[in-house]
Amino acid sequence: MTTSSSPSSDLRAVLFDSGGVLIRPVGGRWNPRADFEENVLAHDSSITPDRFADAVAAGDRFMAASPGTPDYDDYHRVLLGRLGVEPTPELLSALRRDVHPSVFLELFPDVLDTLAELRRRGTRLAVVSDAWPNLPDLHEGLGIRDYFEVYAISAVLGCEKPDPRMYHHASTGLGLKPSECLFVDDLPNLVSAAIALGYEGRTLCRTGATEQVPSITSLTELLELF
Numbered sequence: 001m002t003t004s005s006s007p008s009s010d011l012r013a014v015l016f017d018s019g020g021v022l023i024r025p026v027g028g029r030w031n032p033r034a035d036f037e038e039n040v041l042a043h044d045s046s047i048t049p050d051r052f053a054d055a056v057a058a059g060d061r062f063m064a065a066s067p068g069t070p071d072y073d074d075y076h077r078v079l080l081g082r083l084g085v086e087p088t089p090e091l092l093s094a095l096r097r098d099v100h101p102s103v104f105l106e107l108f109p110d111v112l113d114t115l116a117e118l119r120r121r122g123t124r125l126a127v128v129s130d131a132w133p134n135l136p137d138l139h140e141g142l143g144i145r146d147y148f149e150v151y152a153i154s155a156v157l158g159c160e161k162p163d164p165r166m167y168h169h170a171s172t173g174l175g176l177k178p179s180e181c182l183f184v185d186d187l188p189n190l191v192s193a194a195i196a197l198g199y200e201g202r203t204l205c206r207t208g209a210t211e212q213v214p215s216i217t218s219l220t221e222l223l224e225l226f
Contacts, residue, residue, distance in 0.1 A: 011200060011225060012180045015122035015152075018131060020186035021141065021204050023105050031059060032079060032095070034104040044085050053159075055082040063208035068128045072096050072132055079208075101141035103155045108206075111116070114146045114219040126170040126184065130136040130160045136141045150174055161185075162193030182225065188212040 008199050016022055019030060027034050037052055062078045063070065065191035073087075076095050080087045118125060125148050129135055132155045139145040150173035154160040157169060171181045191201040191213045202222070203215040216222065 008208065010180050011173070011182050013126065013174050013182070014118060014226075015126045015128045015167065015181050015183045015194075015199070016148075016221060017183075017187075017190070018127055018129035018135060018139075021108075022111050022127075022144065023107055023138070023186055025106050026102075026106055029056070030065065032056065032076070033088055034080070035087065040080070040083065040085060042093055043088075044083075044095075047083055047085075051083055055079040058082040067129040068158055068160055069130055069132060070158065101138045104160055105138060105142060107142055107144065108219070110219040111142070111144065114222060115144060117223055118226060119147055121223075124146075124149060124174050126174055126181075128150065128152040128166050128170045128185075130154040130166075161190045162195055165184065167194050167199060178217075182221075182222070184222070185215075200208050 019025075025034070035065075037047075056079065059075060059079045059082075062075060073092050073096070077090055079086045081170065082194075085091070095176070114190050115125065126136070127139075127148050127150070129152070131153050133153060135153055136145055136148075136151055139148070150170050151157060152169040152173070154166065157165055159165050161167070167178070167183060172177050174181070174197060179200070182200040182202065183191060183194035184202050184204055186204045188203045188210055191203045195201040195213065203210055203213050204217075205215050206217055209215045209217055
């Protein structure tokens, strides 16, 4: 861990980003989820892998250009339009149907033990994530939902990090001041934004510490701060 700043003795909570910190996609792709091709091929078996790759790239551009987290159906309409497939209500429903999160998501190995130990020590926990509204349900399926008291989710709040409302929704929901909360994200700029708002911050860099902002290489290092 870098030593450019020391943690406050007043820390009482951790605000976690979700994707890249707590969970990762099976197969390495966040969107669309891993069963997208299977569902579309059931409607049109002629689509080739190259066409799917082109559609996924179009979806990435749509997400990047969106001012906030877009509606899930709108996102799928972009991909289906690129594929030349009609976005029927039946297909859109299939693409967002409930499946067990383990089909397309998994926890990082250091998550469960760290969350359990933090809770044992009385640390308050929340999530601050640019995500769709079903994130708590995904966490439930992966066995971590009950650790978190508050969720600040972009698609629910209508803004994304580094908008101050994302961070403040979590700390206010916990009834704590920013200085009493440590924010953890895998993107240094989002941690820097939290620090500028008065939060403590750590960037999670599992491949090696960064000097840009205070960082950790494993969630287990959080236990040194509480």
